[in-house]
Amino acid sequence: MWQFWALQRWKYGTAAMYKQRLDATKLKVYRRGAAKQRFGDAVFILWHPNSLLNGTSVVFHLISRSSTVFPVPVVLRGHLPLLPTTSQETKREMAVTVYGPSYSTATARVIACLEVYGVEYRQVPVDLAAAEHKQQAVLYGNPFGQVPVFEDGELKLFESRAITRYIAKKYKGNGPDLLREDNLEESAMVNIWMEVEAHQLDKAVQPIIFQLLVVPVLLGGAPDQKIVENSVKNVEKLLDVYEARLSDSKYLAGDFFSLADLNHLPYLYYLITTPYASVITSRPHVKAWWEDLLSRPACQKVTANMKR
Amino acid sequence: MWQFWALQRWKYGTAAMYKQRLDATKLKVYRRGAAKQRFGDAVFILWHPNSLLNGTSVVFHLISRSSTVFPVPVVLRGHLPLLPTTSQETKREMAVTVYGPSYSTATARVIACLEVYGVEYRQVPVDLAAAEHKQQAVLYGNPFGQVPVFEDGELKLFESRAITRYIAKKYKGNGPDLLREDNLEESAMVNIWMEVEAHQLDKAVQPIIFQLLVVPVLLGGAPDQKIVENSVKNVEKLLDVYEARLSDSKYLAGDFFSLADLNHLPYLYYLITTPYASVITSRPHVKAWWEDLLSRPACQKVTANMKR
Known part of the structure; x- marks a missing residue:
């Protein structure tokens, strides 16, 4: 029997720690190696809720992290008997x-x-x-x-x-009425700008994020600067339209905050961390709109976790 | 003064013909050439409603078509004084x-x-x-x-x-309640499958349509068969999921016809006209669903006009 720290993520931003005994014979090794003997150092377990399996065990992932013996993360998977849940935990299960x-x-x-x-x-x-x-x-x-x-x-x-x-x-x-379903015209405007985000902005920003954040960090390659520059030009054209729109109304769908604004958060957040942040900050109405969006506590919390 | 046939499209599928006199001096030529002398043969006018301009004239497009003197379409633009509208036409304006x-x-x-x-x-x-x-x-x-x-x-x-x-x-x-906004779960299912159409099926089918219908017909080139074959593979993978879904429920969002189904019409209609129609017809539930969709009078009418 091996002993590990199990990091049980019940809720975003908080985690309860449990010391668990694991049966090493049930561990299924993802990457081959002498992983079994080296678990003591900097490991943690991410586990899935029991609802995904049967009622008696949970599937877990065991990942080494910042370990002196593992230069790269090693992922193991196994089953773990369920602990009796407290009433608080039962509530969380819901x-x-x-x-x-x-x-x-x-x-x-x-x-x-x-x-x-x-x-x-x-x-x-x-x-x-x-x-x-x-x-x-x-x-x-x-x-x-x-x-x-x-x-x-x-x-x-x-x-x-x-x-x-x-x-x-x-x-x-x-909270806020982000869809405005009770108003035919307002809901139409929300839907239009949700579509613009999904089909135009997302498509234009995605190659920039991929080249500048995914390629060097996750794939260990060099970004294709030509793709980046073409994509930046496309984003600029789109944001010119946004600038005109946001000169007329405070938010995209009108003078009310909507899901059309909120859906923009993740891609624009990554974009603003690149050297091309000025595509946003050089357009005064886009900049003010973006700062309004980012300053919301919900958005602050989400972007803080995106960074990690 | 030149005399032309003005084809005024008030309503899809119907058209009123008017014989108009146009002042050639007001015509604005799109493509340079001796267009002015050659209008008599096979021309027609497509015009925009007056609401787009001022109240006294309409902008029109004059396009030669199947003309013996114009091997390619020639587009002219000009202004035309508004005719007094009849009460029926006023209603149509609304x-x-x-x-x-x-x-x-x-x-x-x-x-x-x-x-x-x-x-x-x-x-x-x-x-x-x-x-x-x-x-x-x-x-x-x-x-x-x-x-x-x-x-x-x-x-x-x-x-x-x-x-x-x-x-x-x-x-x-x-008519039918295509959005199911009054039901939280049903509307969620409609939204999911509308997103699948927009982000997955559309994206996968689009290169096939472009290569097989746009490239040879509009651009006069040869389709890139490698792109076509890769895209067909992607569509097949997606339609395997559709087949499983449509084995569980008659329509995509459930046992009710919804906007998620209807939004699929245009791309699947073009796809079925290609040599790869079997990606649809070889999957029995997808085939039955497609035939149900296509057989609806509204869809028959729309696809008949797409063909032209």
Whole structure:
């Protein structure tokens, strides 16, 4: 029997620590190696809720981190008997669950919306590097094998913008009316700018983020500067239209904050961390709108976790 | 003074013909040439409603077609004094307007939705080949210069999927409830599958349509078969998920016809006209679902016009 620290992430931003005994014979090694003998140093366990398995055990991931003996993360997987849950934990079991890592833009979009409404939720990180979302697509609840997946009781949802619509509709009473479904014209404007975000801005910003943040950091390559520059030009053209729009109204859909604004958070947040932040800051109305968005406590919390 | 036939398209599928006198001195030539002397043969005028200009004249487009003297279409533009409108025409002026050509998938998506609800509308074709939508973006009402643009009184909308949401919401009483906004879970399912269409199926099918229909027909080139084959593989993977979904429920969002189904019409219609129709017809549930969709009178009408 091996002894580890289990980091149980019940709720975004908070974590309860449990000391667990694991049966090493049940561990399934992802990467081959002498992992078994070297677990003592800097490991933690991310585990999935029991609802994904049977009622008696949970699947867990054991990942070495900042370890002196593991230069790269090593992921193990196994089953762990369920602890008897306290009543507080049972209550938490009822909360909604988001499957997806904080750095994923689509996951961040969903979490931002939950935070706006103060909805209690738990987040289950998904190891995208290990293609966990592809391998366990059906398990996670998205047949296309993408994150995030959102669980609310028996209901499983995917597609981040469909999930944020669901959250905004369900929790409207707890916060701002982000969809304006009761007003035909206002809801049309929200829908238009949600589509612009999804089909135009997302598409234009994505190659910049991929080249400048994913290629050097995750893939260890050099960014293709030509792709970056062409994409920056496309973003600039789009933001010229945004600038004109935001000169007419405080927010994209009108003089009210809506899901169309909030859905922009993740991609623009990454964009502003690149050397091309001026595409936002050089346009006064876009800049003011972006600062308004980013300054919201929900957005502050989500972007702080995207950084890590 | 030159004399032309003016084809005034008030309503999709019907057209009133007017013989007009035009002042040639007011014509603005798009392509330089001796166009003025050669108008007698096979020309017609597409014109924009007066609401786009001032109250006394309309802008018109004069396009040669199948002409013995013009091997390629020639586009002229000018102003035409408004005729006194009859009361019937005034009523038609109040109807909604769709700017965009019938072969455009996004335009067809909007028109299919109007047809489902039996909404009276007029369609103003836009000459995409002459990049008319780019040049007159602000005039048409889409700052990003894309078709379709949708006009309902003073309200101008763009982004086809935002427009179909608007139509389905406004005219719910006249036909099927395509959005299910009154039901939290059903609307979530509609939204999920609308996102799947927009972000996954559209993206996967688009290169096939471009290579097989646009490249040879409009650009006079040869399709890149490698792109086509890769895209077909992607579509097949997606349609495997559709097949599983449609084995569980009759339609994508559940056992009810929704906007998620209807939005699929234009791209799948073009796909079924290619040599890769079997990606649809070889999957029994996808095939049955597609045949159900295509057989609807609204869809029959729209696809008949896409063909032309």
